[in-house]
Amino acid sequence: MESIIKFFDPDKAIVLAFLIITLIVGIIAGRDIKNIKDYTIANKSYSTPVLALTLLATMIGGGTTTGDTAQFFQDGLVYLIPSLAIPIAIFLAAKYIAPKFDNRFDGMISVSDIIKYFYGVKAEVFSGLVGYAVCLGVLGVQFTALGSLMASFLSINYSTAIYTACSLIVCYSTFGGIKSVTMTDVLQFAILIVVIPLVASVAITEVGGLAKVFSNPNLTYHFHILSHPKFDEYIALFLFMVIPLVIFQPHLIQRYLMAQNHNQLSRITYIYSFLSFALIFIVVCMAFSALKLFPNIEPKAVIPTIIDNLLPPFMKGVAISGMIAVIMSTADSSLNSAGILIAHNVFPEKYFNTEIGKLNLMKVSTLITGALGIFISLQNYNIVSLLVITSLLLVSSIGIPLLFGLLKFKVSKESFWVCNLVSIMSFLVTEAIGLQDFSIPIIIALLGFIGFISTHIIQNRCIAFVGSKVPDKKKNIKFNNMQLVKIISKYLPTPKNIYQYSNDKVKRYGANYLMFGIFCCINYVVPYFMWTYQEPTHYLIMLELRIFAGMLCVGLLMKDYWPEKLKHYFPLYWHFTLMYCLPFVTTVMLIILEAHYEWLINLTLSIMLLTMLVDWLSFILISLAGMLFGFLFYELVIGDAILPADFETIYLSIYVCLFASLIGILFARPKELNSEEKLEAMQLFGGAIAHEVKTPLATINMGAQYISLLAQKVMDKKQAISSIAEKDNALKALQETCILLKKASIEGISTVDRLLTSLKAMVIAQDKDEYSIKECLEETIKDFMVSTESLGKVNINIENDIIFYGSKHYIKHVLYNLFSxxxxxxxxxxxxxxxxxxxxxxxxxxxxxxxxxxxxHIFERFYTKSSKGTGIGLSFCKMVMEEMGGALECRSELGKYTEFILKFA
Known part of the structure; x- marks a missing residue:
């Protein structure tokens, strides 16, 4: 009986169920793999939420949770310095790197494909080998951690744990590729996003709340930052890690290549950046709770100890599943990327020319890599040093070269190899002389960086970007001091700059002054009848502040009756009123009433209201200015500001400000940004229509004037037509003019129809059937000749007609656009x-x-360099082809040719 109870232990049952569900989800997700793109980047078919979840699951590995918790447990708050570098680096990547992933990389499936684009085939193979070694090392570490975790918690043999869990990962990763990995990542993220806060919450509650977590008198060492012995080390790490090289890992770049466009990519990277700050806070709370509850445990045992000692049955099983999910989400991503790199970028293509052959090679490579990972984890090799070496090579062979290439530096093969050679030589020298210091990896990477940029400067005689010209050696770049003063003065808060800024923002975003004025007039009266009674020490000042705020709002309501000269200054008045009524008054009242709950509620409402009324930059500037002036007002008029010092009030104030701002960012601002984008698109499209139809309308107008002139001659007796010849000429001219008018009207209607078709956000065809491309081409040429006198020299050679399933109307639109x-x-x-x-x-x-x-950029919506173009035609054409399961690609050489390839499914 005891053995049966032990076998059906609820925690083990939950873990087993999680593993089985993961396998089932992986197998189901990977059933419909048709080609290499399906296997490697899911054919760019996933939405932003799914991509964001798989990216988050991949990046939140064991190092981010167990490793960081151990470091905070051991070193204290000083470890915040390198920890904060990661979300900052991710934010910089979202702002400056993600937008660079444009159409240049369409069709690429691995990080080494991008290296090949910038540095050639040899660099591709080298980076593929290094990337494979790194992925294999990460896989071995993750498998080892997974085996240890399961063996410890489930009381089973280490080898059994390895074979059970790791074989499961290898199975679904090999079978379904990135589709299986992505969907299991989503499942794993759903588990870990519940588990990590759960474990932290239980630990904090056991200690007695956040106030007691950070008020432990025995933790004075852990609160040292500037005086901490590792301060210099962590500052150096911060300066190195804040460079956005962290994203240039094979499995993360693969997620980037799965994105449909750079806007989607930027969004998911921003999401991870913001969530990283919350994750750091949770990790700090777990570490400091453990210091209070279990001060003598090993740093790496913090999370396992909390789970084992504080969580009840069932919850413990869920928590263990979450920790397994953390490891699995990184392991399966590394395994998938390793298989792709070795099969696609290292193995010679000539041996596998067919699509099916390459796909099978990738599956076999993934299977073999998984087996190697299991073998490494069973041997208990110390692969940490190997992982350090390959990681350093990863920075020099992928990180630094990709960073320069994506930032549009004029890169070369020589720069790539010099960077790697310098890094390898630096490592060998440090190993030979036995240097063991935290700064060694940083120095090696820095020397590689210097090697790359030095070669670049020697080759180009300056820091050169793509499209820039090499300067003459004889010319020296001179920087005028007056130019520097002008640049700086442009950003100083002078009255002129403030007026211009305010005016521009109101023109762009508008000013909802009427509703705000009414709302604030009511808001400053009603609360007197609903708040709890207090005896504030400065009641008259509070009353005067409210009266003045009410007067400002009345000024908003009377805006239409302002003198015309003063209306020019309304944007300034609007922003000043917002600053005074929301952050200024709230700050003063909050200090006067010592952060009472009712004014914390008011603070929340003020923040949320301000995020809805202005753009994000104005929100930050107005909030900071209002709080600063409010604090100064209190100091100058009332006295020394005494801010609440108790932990509960400080924590609640930070909580209110943070989440009220996040609500504005996540819910109010995206809606406004979407409206702005639509407005800009409408304005651009309106201009495009006006430009495109101007020519046919001008032709119609000219023809109408000519007909009017002929009619006037016929009606005018003094200039009556006297001869038959003149009559025939007049009739012939009238007939030609009518033909011209008909042609111009057809062209105008056709142009507007094509523009409206191209503006569609999706392809919804009513005429889907099997059609002949030859027939579509002939009809397109016939239609084109109606509105065009000459089509140039067209050579058509279609020996084998293409029969496709799709929309004839839309394919003709694509062909018409290419002719045009x-x-x-x-x-x-x-x-x-x-x-x-x-x-x-x-x-x-x-x-x-x-x-x-x-x-x-030619397939980007609204991208155009021509004054005659709209930038929407090719974007829609590509959408048409992709909706049919095909593709549209372009090859071109300036001054020679442009070739479009329409690939049909």
Whole structure:
């Protein structure tokens, strides 16, 4: 009986259920793998929430939870310095790196593909080998941690734990590729996002609340920062880690390549950056709670000890599943990336030419890599040193080169190899002389960085970017002091700059002054009848502040009756009123009433209201100015400001400010930004329509004037038509004019129709069926000739007709757009070649061509460098092809040709 009870232990049952569900989800998600893109980047089919969850699950590994908790437990708050570097680096990556992932990298499936784009095939193979070694090392570490965790908590043999859990990961990762990994990551994130706060909450409650967690008299060492012996070490780590190299890991870049566009990529990176700050707070709370409850345990045992000693049955099983999920989410991502790198970037392509052959090679590579990871974890090798070496190589072979390439430096193969050579030589020298110091990895990476940039400067004679010209050696760059003064003065808060800033923001975002004025007039009266009675020491000052605020709001309501001269200053008045009524008055009242709960509620409402009324930058500036002036007002008018010193009030104030601001960011601002984007698109599209229809309308107007002139001649007796010849000429001119008007009207209608079609956000076709591309092409040329006198020289060679399933109307729109662009940029006599091959239609014109700088952006919505273009045609054309399961690609060389490839499913 005891053995049965032990076998059906609830915690073990929960862990077992989690593992089985993970396997089932992985197998189901990976059933419909059709090609390599499905296996590696899921064909860019996932939405922003799914991508964000898989990225978060991948990055929140054992090092982020167990490792960071151990460091805070051992060193205290000084470890905040390097910890905060990661979310800052991720934020910088979201702002400056993610937007650079544009159409240049369409079709790429690994980080080494990007290296190949910048530095060539040899660099691709080298980075593929290094990336594989790093992924294998990470996999071995994660498998070892997973085996130890399961063996410890479930009281089973270490080898059994390894074979059970790790084989499961290898199974679904090999079978379903990135689709299986992504969906299991989502499941694992759902578990760990519950478990980590749960463990922290239980520990904090056991201690007696946050106030007692951070008020332990035995923790004075853990509160030292500036005087801590590791302060210098952690500052150096911060300066190194704050550079956004952390994202250039193979499995993270693979997530980036899964994104549909750079906007989606920026959003998910920002999400991770903000959540990282919350995760750091949770980790600190767990570490300091453990210091209070279990001061003598090993640092790495903090989370296991909390789970084992504080959680009841069932909850313990959920918590163990969460810790397993943390490890699995990193392990399966590393395994998937390793298999792709070795099969796709290292193994010669000539041995596997078919799609199925390459796909099977990737699966076999993933399986073998998983087996190697299991073998490493069973041998108990000390692979930490190997992981350090490969990680250093990863920085020099992938991190630094990608950073420069993405930032559009003029990179070269020589820079890549010098960077790696310097890094390797530096490592060998430090190992040979036996240097063991925390700064060694930083120095090696820094020397690699110097090697790269030095080679770049020697080759280009300056820091050169793509598209920039190499300067003449004889010319020296001179910087005028007056120019520097002008640049600085542009950002100083002078009256002129403040007025201009305020005016620009109101023009862009508007001012909801009427509703705000009414709301505040009511808000400053009603609370007197609903608040609890108090005896404030400065009642008259409070009353005067409210009266003045009410007067300012009345000024808003009377805005339409202002003198015309004063209306120019309304934006300033509007922003001043917001600053005074919300942050200024709230700050003063909060200090006077010693952060009473009712004014904390008022603070929350003020923050949320301000986020809804102004843009985010104005919110920050107005909030900071209001709080500063409020504090100074209290100091100058009332006396020394005595701020609450108790932990509960400080914590509640920070909590209120943080979450009220987050509510504004997450819910109010996105809606406004979406409205702004739509407004800008409407304005751009309105201008495009006006530009496109101006020519046919001008033709119609000219024709109408000519008809009017002819009619006037017929009606005018003094200029009556006297001869038959004149009559025939007049009739012929009238007939030609009517034909011209008809042609112009067809062109105008066709242009507007094409613009409206291109503006659609999605492709919804009513005529889906099987069609012939040859027939579509012939009809398109016929339609095009109606509105165009000449189509140039068109050579059509379609020996094998392409039969596709899709919309005939939309395919004709795509072809019409390609003809239109060829004539628009290549002239009426441009030569065009059209041919088919392997279910692909090639459309090549020998016109101006497209520059390397513009080529990656031509499929972006509203991107155009031409005054005659709208920037929406090619974007919609690509959408049409992808909706049919195909693709639209472009190759071009400036001044020679432009070739579009229509790939049909």
């Amino acid at each position: 662009n060829a004539l628009k940029h290549g002239g009426s006599n441009v030569e065009i070649d059209i041919w088919s091959e392997d279910h692909k239609l090639y459309f090549k014109d020998y016109g101006k061509g497209i520059s390397k700088e513009d080529l990656p």
